[in-house]
Amino acid sequence: MAAALQRHVEIAGGxxxxxxxxxxxxxxxxxxxxxxxxxxxMVSAMLGACRLTRLEADRHIVFGERVAAxxxxxxxxxxxxxxxxxxxxxxxxxxxxxxSDALVIYDPRRPYVLTNSTPVRQLLLQLxxxxxxxxxxxxxxxxxxxxxxxxxxxxxxLSLMESTMHEIGHLDEARRAGIGQTMIDLVxxxxxxxxxxxxxxxxxxxxxxxxxxxxIESNVERPDLTITMIARRMGCSVxxxxxxxxxxxxxxxxxxxxxxxxxxxxxxxxxxGYAGEISEIAFALGFSSSxxxxxxxxxxxxxxxxxxxxxxxx
Numbered sequence: 001m002a003a004a005l006q007r008h009v010e011i012a013g014g015x016x017x018x019x020x021x022x023x024x025x026x027x028x029x030x031x032x033x034x035x036x037x038x039x040x041x042m043v044s045a046m047l048g049a050c051r052l053t054r055l056e057a058d059r060h061i062v063f064g065e066r067v068a069a070x071x072x073x074x075x076x077x078x079x080x081x082x083x084x085x086x087x088x089x090x091x092x093x094x095x096x097x098x099x100s101d102a103l104v105i106y107d108p109r110r111p112y113v114l115t116n117s118t119p120v121r122q123l124l125l126q127l128x129x130x131x132x133x134x135x136x137x138x139x140x141x142x143x144x145x146x147x148x149x150x151x152x153x154x155x156x157x158l159s160l161m162e163s164t165m166h167e168i169g170h171l172d173e174a175r176r177a178g179i180g181q182t183m184i185d186l187v188x189x190x191x192x193x194x195x196x197x198x199x200x201x202x203x204x205x206x207x208x209x210x211x212x213x214x215x216i217e218s219n220v221e222r223p224d225l226t227i228t229m230i231a232r233r234m235g236c237s238v239x240x241x242x243x244x245x246x247x248x249x250x251x252x253x254x255x256x257x258x259x260x261x262x263x264x265x266x267x268x269x270x271x272x273g274y275a276g277e278i279s280e281i282a283f284a285l286g287f288s289s290s291x292x293x294x295x296x297x298x299x300x301x302x303x304x305x306x307x308x309x310x311x312x313x314x
Contacts (some may be wrong), residue, residue, distance in 0.1 A: 038191030048177030
């Protein structure tokens with residue numbers, strides 16, 4: 001049982017540290033200069049829709065120029081808690097010291113430089129962008145700092161992050177998801193409520209579903225479009241991608257294939273009429289073979305692609 005619980009934890013150190021950092025945090029560049037990269041170590045785990053990471057590293061600089069540069073880069077808001085060392089975040093012309101008694105919350109889509117002037121130990125929390133309101137995101141045009149001495153909710157969040165990381169290897173999926181949702185609620189409170197409280201708050205899963213559909217629409221032709229890629233881009237777990245589609249009564253994979261088939265049907269209506277065009281349309285929409293495409297098309301419309309094309313030409 002203990003071994004099974006440990007599987008959700010990702011660990012890297014030394015030469016593998018920078019690679020895991022890019023995988024978890026997006027298109028970031030780490031510069032260790034003359035420091036010892038081999039002293040670096042990272043432990044990370046998903047907490048439902050959130051990701052909590054602890055890292056220890058020698059002095060280095062993190063450049064975040066285009067964090068969400070690719071479609072499979074995570075789109076998440078980040079929080080940093082410093083437990084040891086001296087660091088500062090520069091973003092939007094503002095410098096924010098990273099301290100042990102405060103959280104620095106920032107939007108990594110905006111260019112930033114994180115300077116770790118000494119060896120550091122840090123906790124980083126990522127939560128999906130859709131979990132915050134539009135007004136909260138607007139407040140993160142520059143780094144947002146919350147101090148534990150001034151904000152009781154900030155103090156609770158600091159304590160929860162530290163205790164969760166200490167117990168991360170012993171928490172099952174349900175407990176991790178519950179803790180992640182609690183952290184999201186605390187972050188919302190720390191940043192502040194909307195200035196228009198009368199406006200109804202959108203369902204986070206409904207917002208996630210909308211963003212997933214927009215992402216799929218833009219990338220439906222990619223043969224490597226997977227649920228794992230979607231989850232990373234949305235900054236959440238694969239389980240939350242499936243949860244978002246529960247209201248649709250179909251799986252994310254079903255939605256992708258249905259969309260591909262529907263686009264193929266629309267293109268076949270305008271097809272020039274030669275047989276090879278069916279295969280071209282199938283491959284262009286991410287189908288691995290003509291046979292796969294034909295089966296999916298017949299299941300959706302009850303006729304073969306060629307029969308559909310002929311009927312449209314009449």
